[in-house]
Amino acid sequence: MAVNTHPYYPERVVLSGNFIENTWTVPSLILTFVTGCTLLLFITLVVLRRVNPVLRPSDQWKVLWFIMTGCIHVFFEGYFVYNNSRMPGMQDFFGQLWKEYALSDSRYMTSDPLVLCMESLTVLTWGPLSLLTAVLIITDSRFRHPVQALVSTGQFYGNLIYYSTCLYEDFALGTRYYRPEPYYFWWYFIFMNTFWLVIPAICLADSIVASGSAFAVASKVNDENERKRK
Template identity: 50%
Template sequence: MFDFLKKATPSLPETVADLEAVHPFYPVGVEIANFIANDMTVGRLLGIFATGCAGILAATWFLTSKVAPQLQKKDKLAVLWFCLSGTIHLFFEGYFSYNHTRMGGAQDLFGQLWKEYAMSDSRYLTSDPFVLCMETVTAVLWGPLSFLMIYYIITMHPLRYPLQAVVSLGQIYGDVLYYATSMFDHYHKSLTYCRPEAYYFWFYFFFMNFIWIVIPGILLKDSFSTTAKAFKALDRLSVSLQGNGAATKPKANGHIKRA
């Protein structure tokens, strides 16, 4: 009786294997616009990314040692972090924010890197509102401010620790929300954006993002500690000056008379 409907309806994949043949991302059946599979191997992509990061760190260490040899080791390490972090925020995450509507078919280096990472979080291929807004804020704010932090550290600028606290707290806040929204969808809505292989969850999703909680957490603690010590020293100096003022009083001839 309804044969004409069957003929008019295009055939659809019926099994998980059929759906994964369309694309490899989860949840099964999620729509990825204009998807094209990567033509670079995972090993090559990760190798290029690791080599790029190593090159940035090596060049930054060399230039910092030449420009500011007086910096302590911990300050040089902070410069390394903010240079690498700023580069990833501004260029890599900025790439996603600008190209989010065409990520499924992107075949340039950054596009293929994002598609590989999306094995652990397919929201990067669906213009998910939270991920898009979070990454845009990260690229626009924390990227440029990370490079400003390098200048502040090298010049020992008085705003170094306040800005370090702001950038670090922003990175931690974005990362916590990133984890939280994914976990909320997983447990409350039964939506899983990560493939079932443990590698994608523990290495891509957890470890590679957890770095932006651990290191900013250390820098945030350093900012709080240094700021507290500075105010403590200022309070002691203020009390000392007030005490000296109370212990002296001027004479009529202009000389100071000790009490």
């Protein structure tokens, strides 16, 4: 462990390595990331419309979501899990992107046990299952809604834990992991993570309704079969 000058809060937090200042500007980091995500979504849309041209628009956007979130979980968050002890000094694109985001949550620069375990679980489970869910939607698999509900519940619950632990330590214990500038708290920490609350909640509700409808149909068929036997 090393102590050196860095921009993270709390100011005396001990990072998991020597901090090296980013060379990429913030706009270039964000623009490159957004461009990459946009390209991924475009390619996904082209492929899914060729594989299943009759897929409903409501399911198309879910495929886009699960592909994007799956790739973020596996590759971006996987990068953090693999390099967690070296994060403060990483200078490649993902490393500098993580160092920028960590201005809103310095736990990513300290190999925090909760964050590391949570991210490891995300990389190993929700990432691959998100990609699987996209395939199940495209192929109209009967396993689509059970898996979609499982992944969405995991993402929603994980994000609640992520939010609650950080905010509890801030307001109850006085330990603040984000810089005092409102930009880092409201844009990075709150807004950017809200997607993993709102969209999983929508997908979970969709699966609950679909499952309820399926059970209602099955129950009706069973009742009719029982009447025929009598």
